[in-house]
Amino acid sequence: xxxxxxLPPIARAIASGDRRALARVITAVExxxxxxxxxxxxxxxxxxxxxxxxxxxxxxxxxxSLLNVLIAHLRSQGFSVGVVAVDPSSPxxxxxxxxxxxxxxxxxxxxxxxxxxxxxxxEEGGVATTTREVVRLLDAAGFDIVLVETVGSGQVDLAxxxxxxxxxxxxxxxxxxxxxxxxxxxxxxxxxxxxNKSDLPGADIARRDxxxxxxxxxxxxxxxxxxxLTSALGPSGIxxxxxxxxxxxxxxxxxxxxxxxxxxxxxxxxxxxxxxxVGHELESRLERDPEFQHLLDRVIERRIDPQAAADRLYVAxxxxxxSQ
Amino acid sequence: MARRVKxxxxxxxxxxxxxxxxxxxxxxxxxxxxDAGMEVIYAxxxxxxxxxxxxxxxxxxxxxxxxxLSGAHMALFPRILKLLKREKASxxxxxxxxxxxxxxxxxxxxxxxxAIFGPGTSLSEIVSTARSLARGTT
Numbered sequence: 001x002x003x004x005x006x007l008p009p010i011a012r013a014i015a016s017g018d019r020r021a022l023a024r025v026i027t028a029v030e031x032x033x034x035x036x037x038x039x040x041x042x043x044x045x046x047x048x049x050x051x052x053x054x055x056x057x058x059x060x061x062x063x064x065s066l067l068n069v070l071i072a073h074l075r076s077q078g079f080s081v082g083v084v085a086v087d088p089s090s091p092x093x094x095x096x097x098x099x100x101x102x103x104x105x106x107x108x109x110x111x112x113x114x115x116x117x118x119x120x121x122x123e124e125g126g127v128a129t130t131t132r133e134v135v136r137l138l139d140a141a142g143f144d145i146v147l148v149e150t151v152g153s154g155q156v157d158l159a160x161x162x163x164x165x166x167x168x169x170x171x172x173x174x175x176x177x178x179x180x181x182x183x184x185x186x187x188x189x190x191x192x193x194x195x196n197k198s199d200l201p202g203a204d205i206a207r208r209d210x211x212x213x214x215x216x217x218x219x220x221x222x223x224x225x226x227x228x229l230t231s232a233l234g235p236s237g238i239x240x241x242x243x244x245x246x247x248x249x250x251x252x253x254x255x256x257x258x259x260x261x262x263x264x265x266x267x268x269x270x271x272x273x274x275x276x277x278v279g280h281e282l283e284s285r286l287e288r289d290p291e292f293q294h295l296l297d298r299v300i301e302r303r304i305d306p307q308a309a310a311d312r313l314y315v316a317x318x319x320x321x322x323s324q
Numbered sequence: 325m326a327r328r329v330k331x332x333x334x335x336x337x338x339x340x341x342x343x344x345x346x347x348x349x350x351x352x353x354x355x356x357x358x359d360a361g362m363e364v365i366y367a368x369x370x371x372x373x374x375x376x377x378x379x380x381x382x383x384x385x386x387x388x389x390x391x392x393l394s395g396a397h398m399a400l401f402p403r404i405l406k407l408l409k410r411e412k413a414s415x416x417x418x419x420x421x422x423x424x425x426x427x428x429x430x431x432x433x434x435x436x437x438x439a440i441f442g443p444g445t446s447l448s449e450i451v452s453t454a455r456s457l458a459r460g461t462t
Contacts, residue, residue, distance in 0.1 A: 020412065023384035031332040094333060095358035101379060102368040109374070115382055119333070119363045 011042040014141050019114060022141050026116055029133045040133050043140035050082070050139035053245055054160035056152040056186070057170030062196040063149050064103035065232035066170060066241075071104070071113060073238045074145055080112035082138030084131065085149040089119045096120075100149060114143065128162055132269070135163045152186040161189055162265055165258065166248045168192045168241070171210070173202030187213070190225050191248045194241055198229035223251055291316065334458040336387040339367035339376045341404065344394035349421060353389060356447040357454060373400055377407040380416055386458040392422040397432065405436050417457040421445070 013021035028036035055063055055070075067083065074081050085100035098117035118134065120127045131148060138146045150160055152169065160167055169190035187193075193214075195206045210227050219225070226244035230237035252258035286292045295309040338354045340347055347369050354364045365383045367376065380388050390401065401420065408414045414436070421441040424432070429440045439453050 020381055020384075023382050027335070027384040033332075089363075090358065093359050094361040095363060096333075097354055097358050097364045097366050099366045099368070101365060101383075115379075117365050117383055121333070 007042050008038055011039045011140075014039070014043065014137065015046055017111070017142065019111065019141075022114065022137060023116070026134050026137055029137065030118065030121075030130055036133070040136060043137065047136045047139040050135075050143050050146045051249065052135055052139070052146045052148065052164045052166075054164030054167040055147060055149045055170060056160055056167065056189070057194075057196075058175070058186075059151055061170045061172045061175070062232055063170050064100040066194070066196055066230060067100070067147060067149055068103045068105060069232050069235040069238050070147070070241065073242060075110070075113065079144040080142065081114075082141065082143035082146045083113070083115045083149065084118055084134050084138070084146070085115070086118045086120055086127065086131065086151070088151060089121045091122065094121070112143075114138065114141070131160075132163050162268070165252060165261070166191045166245050168194050168245065170194045170196050171206060172197045173200050173206045175206065191223060192241070192244045193225055193227045195227065195229045197231060198237065199231045199233055203229055221257055222255065223248065286313070289313075334362040334387065334455065335365065335383060335385045336362050336389060336454060336458065337365045337367060337376070337380050337383060337385045338389045338391070339371045339379070340369050340391050341371050341373060341376060341400040342392065342394050342396045343370060344392060344396075345369060346393045347391070349393070350389075350391035352447070353391070353421065353450055356451055357389075360451045360455070362454070362458075373403040373407055376404055377411055377413070380408070381411050381413055385416060387454060388416055388418045389454065390418065390420045390422075392420065392424070395423070397422070397424055398428055401432055401437060402435055419454065419457060421450070 007015065010021050010025060014025060025036055025039050027033075029040065055067065057063055064085065067085070071081050071083070085098070087096055087098045087100065089096045096119040098119060100117055101115060104115055116134070118130070121130075131150075135146050135148060148160055148164055167189045169186055169192070171193065173195065193210050195203050195210070197203070207227055207229060214225050214227065226247060228237055228240045228244050230241050252261070292313060295304070295312060298304045299306055299309050336357055338350050338357070340350050350366075350368075354366050357364050365379065365385060367379050371379075376388070376390070379385075388404075390404070392400065397420070401418075405414070405418065408416060408418070417438045418436065419439040419441070420432070420437050424440055424442065429442075432440060438457055441450055441453075
């Protein structure tokens with residue numbers, strides 16, 4: 001697969017199924033440790049094989065319990081499963097309690113399931129980038145399916161859209177009235193809606209509200225989100241949930257949208273990386289630039305406005321670049 | 325590549341091995357460690373030694389905290405330490421809390437449990453011990 005390219009020893013260990021090596025490199029990625037960079041890069045050629053599914057929804061809708069029964073279903077079909085479960089970090093202490101493991105019951109000897117809890121470490125912590133890299137590591141480690149569980153809010157939603165080809169949004173009965181389903185955000189990213197805890201009264205109303213919302217408009221990509229009822233008790237609806245995910249995956253292939261979406265995602269990633277580098281380079285250059293300091297003084301004195309300073313620096317930089 | 329530079333949070337696994345439904349202590353400690361800025365993987369009740377060791381490896385924790393009030397510590401803790409060794413993860417320090425008689429406490433420490441907290445221990449003592457164990461300064 002990697003065309004005879006020699007992998008660093010730890011990358012080779014991950015590719016050959018060493019779970020401790022995998023766990024260690026995930027930590028390094030989370031910590032922004034530079035030692036992770038060559039490993040993630042070396043393994044890139046081995047990625048793109050796993051099917052990545054996002055599972056998102058508000059706190060307490062039963063995502064972890066659902067994961068537990070979904071993992072069991074996927075294992076019974078012979079798939080190996082890697083899981084990343086993201087929980088919020090405290091904006092006050094930076095700490096977190098990652099409790100998703102608590103619902104996961106499985107054979108301790110089953111090496112074909114790998115479960116990792118991850119703290120979001122705040123918006124500026126780069127959860128989107130971290131999640132993408134951790135998913136790639138699980139992909140390179142050979143898992144057939146990678147499930148990414150997140151609490152539906154803010155930047156984490158974005159992270160899911162960047163890594164998962166299918167997003168499942170989990171809700172419960174009585175989460176809100178039909179107007180909630182029209183609000184922007186969480187409900188817009190769903191390829192599959194899952195009404196969980198469907199053993200509770202009100203599940204049919206929730207399904208009807210979602211169905212009406214889905215019927216109100218056609219999505220730009222032409223996909224009509226599926227709605228399934230599930231319950232982790234029993235359990236029930238799990239094969240139906242997975243069938244809905246597979247139907248969306250099939251749609252991505254037959255409509256040609258998988259390739260297009262993949263290209264857009266990777267373009268964003270590469271552009272983002274270039275932007276980061278240009279940004280860092282620019283920052284360190286400007287800090288040493290006497291012209292910058294001079295203009296900054298004038299901004300502080302309110303003699304020119306910040307836009308004017310930026311205009312001058314931008315023009316001066318362009319002139320310098322052209323004369324080189 | 326320039327990456328964010330931040331102190332890396334301590335990752336700690338909190339678990340209750342065996343058949344013991346009293347998880348208030350474990351939750352209080354989990355909360356205190358969270359408030360001290362740590363990432364607490366809360367594995368909860370009725371964990372087998374195998375599950376605990378597996379979680380420690382997959383989550384790549386810096387520290388394992390075990391809470392037990394059932395009296396089965398002399399059966400469960402040595403098994404956990406043995407499994408950690410088998411998984412080449414015996415470098416992860418283990419601390420414990422709960423009802424553990426002094427004599428057992430001495431034997432467990434000999435086996436490799438790094439700290440044992442009985443009833444009445446202050447949370448600040450637990451947090452500072454956990455921190456120094458995780459950072460390898462004890």
